[in-house]
Amino acid sequence: MPGQPHAVRKVIREVATAVLAELPAFADRLVERGAVEEKTFYGRGDWMAPSDMRQSFMDNARSALLLMGGEDEGRDWMAAPLATGRRRAEQGVPLEAVLHLFRLGTELLWDMLLAAARRRxxxxxxxxxxxxxxxxxxxxxxSMAMVEGYRSREIQLQTRANRRRERLLGVLVEGRGVDPAVAADAEAGLGLPVHGRYVVVLVVCDLAAEEMAPVPELAAAGVRVAVAPYRDRVVWLLELGGVAPGRLAALLTPHLHHRAGMSGEVAxxxxxxxxxxxxxxALQTQPPxxxxxxVLDDRLPEALVAASPRLAQRLAAKVLGRVLDLDDEERQVLLETLRAWFRAGRSATRAGELLYCHRNTVLNxxxxxxxxxxxxxxxxxxQLCCRLALMAPRETP
Structure with a gap:
């Protein structure tokens, strides 16, 4: 207790020593109050067994009293709060609840110290x-040591959970969910039913990007989600519940700011x-x-072309070969005219409006x-061949 007068240091040390002997009674009072506080403020009282709560209170109060007495050599006092923090993280006790009970303990400890001091x-x-x-x-x-223990263990547990989720999603996207044992393991680890209505969404982005974050609207709609990186993608595995795929796409669209592809529904x-x-x-139909x-079901013709790019290129070469051989400017004009004509429902007039030219120019x-x-x-x-040829990937537009 540097900076304190000798008389003050002496009385604080002696009062702390006296309270150390009274810790069992102190712990009993805290367990009784702590159980009430848990139920009152958090609606439950089963996070900690009474014996666990009692021992933690005693250990952490002892650490505080040792520090008050100036006995912090070797930092032995840290062992108890670090262990308490780690254990509470493992038990899933919210840090807010841990700190609330710690404040309660501090209040009761002060009462005991003051009572001991008043006897002098x-x-x-x-x-x-x-x-x-x-x-x-x-x-x-x-308190700070306890938070340090909690945070470090929380990070370890989250890292472990993330790795397990990545592993489970990996085996599922590789098709190994056909094995009932693998499916059951995934059900337990991901909290998703073996049988359900599922879609997969793939996002091309930095694995730390916002597309790893949950979308609040999904939970509100009853959609369950597991998200994890896989290779160079972020995989969203979504169990639809009673939501239609079209509704799901509408919920997701405002939150996806990178290239993404959504599958059709599977069972x-x-x-x-x-x-x-x-x-x-579906992702391959989205320009880079x-x-x-x-959404796959909105782009099935494009997906058919993407599923067989070599065949699609062969079709384009067969149907539009002489057009593709033109110089860049003329080729571009003719292909854009063909696209506009199809978009306009094969109306030369409406195609001319899209291209800002006369209908006769379109017809020519x-x-x-x-x-x-x-x-x-x-x-x-x-017409069908031309439409598919326009979708085909090729080195030149």
């Missing part, structure tokens, strides 16, 4: 009161591998420089396309 002479009582700051400094150090954990591949296909959510370009492709755009099969 008036001068010694005055000395004790003059040095009361030592009590608050001691309890503050014990149960056994089909998560299928959903993962479908989500990857375009953030946002690509369409005739040029027919000449180069060797087929009429009135032919349904040729």
């Amino acid at each position: 002479s008036p001068d010694e009582l005055a000395d004790f009161v003059d040095g009361v700051m030592v009590l608050w400094q001691a309890t503050d150090r014990v 149960g954990l056994a089909e998560i591998g299928i959903a993962y591949r479908l989500a990857e296909l 420089d375009a953030p946002g959510l690509a 370009r369409l005739r040029k396309l027919e000449q180069l492709t060797g087929a009429s755009l009135e032919d349904d099969r040729h």
Whole structure:
């Protein structure tokens, strides 16, 4: 107790020593009050067994009293609060509740110290009161050590839980959920039912990005979620409950700021591998420089093309080969005209409005396309081939 007069240090040490002998009675009072406080403030009283609470109170009060008496050599006083903090984290007791009970213990400890000091002479009582700051400094150090133990153990537990979640999601997206034992393990570890309505969402982003965070609206809608990184993606595994996939997409869209792909619905954990591949296909329909959510069921033609890129490129070369051989500017004009014509429901007038040109200009370009492709755009099969060819990946647009 540096800085304190000798008389003050002496009386504080003697009062702390006297209270040390009374700790069992102190602990009994704290257990009784602590159980009431738990139920009153947190609605439960089963986080800590009474024997555990009693021993923790005694150990931490002893640490505070040792510090008050100036016995902090070797930092032995830290063992008890560190152990208490670690244990409470393992028990799942909220840190707020831990600190609330600690404050309760500090109040009762002060009552005991003051009662012991009042049994001494008036001068010694005055000395004790003059040095009361030592009590608050001691309890503050014990509290900080307890928080340190809690936080360090909490981080360890969260890291372990994250690794288990990553492992479980990994085996599911690899298709190993068809094994009933694997599915049961995933059900227990992820809190998701073996049988249910599932979709997978893949997000391309930094693994520490916001897409790792939960979306509050999902829980409110009854959607259960497990999120973890897998390779260079963030995987969202979502159990729909009673929510339609379209509604889910609407809930997710405002929160996804990177490229993302959403699978169609599958039945149960056994089909998560299928959903993962479908989500990857949906993702491939989203341009590399375009953030946002690509929903598979909204892009099935594009997904068909993405599923067989070599075949799609062969189709494009067969249907649009002579067009693709044109110089960049002319090729771009003709392909954009064809796209606009399809978007306009094959109306030359509306396509002209989209392209800011006269309908006759559109018609002239369409005739040029027919000449180069060797087929009429009135032919349904040729239209289908042109639509698919426009979706096909190729080195030049």
